[in-house]
């Protein structure tokens with residue numbers, strides 16, 4: 001059986017579970033998470049998120065890049081179209097992790113600089129090798145880049161791949 005066959009079979013097994021169908025578009029936990037594409041840090045698994053609860057943006061490193069900001073902007077616009085009040089409480093969680101694959105790209109500064117939309121000489125400011133620093137960097141970039149409603153609570157977290165421990169980073 002191919003991987004594709006396996007995945008389709010898993011979907012068919014889930015199809016009968018009515019908790020996964022007919023959910024509202026807006027996240028029921030009023031939360032958006034930005035995190036890494038790494039298969040070990042799926043928020044559904046490490047935060048126990050159920051279908052329909054949270055909007056998730058994933059990219060390499062869970063970094064705040066021009067592309068991330070564009071996605072966030074589109075999600076906020078969808079929320080407005082759906083009638084969400086900009087003054088209602090909302091959680092924005094930025095989640096980085098140890099042993100991130102992005103550290104394997106440090107020998108390719110041009111590639112990383114292009115990803116962040118910066119000059120290669122500025123790359124050290126992105127703290128690519130240290131998730132505890134990169135989360136602080138990205139929280140600052142986020143706050144400087146887009147006007148977040150005051151009702152939004154912004155939180156940084158680092159997940160330790162080795163221990164499974166989740167550390168909340170003070171903002």
Ligand SMILES: [Zn+2]
Nearest residue numbers: 036038100101
């Ligand atoms: Zn990663």
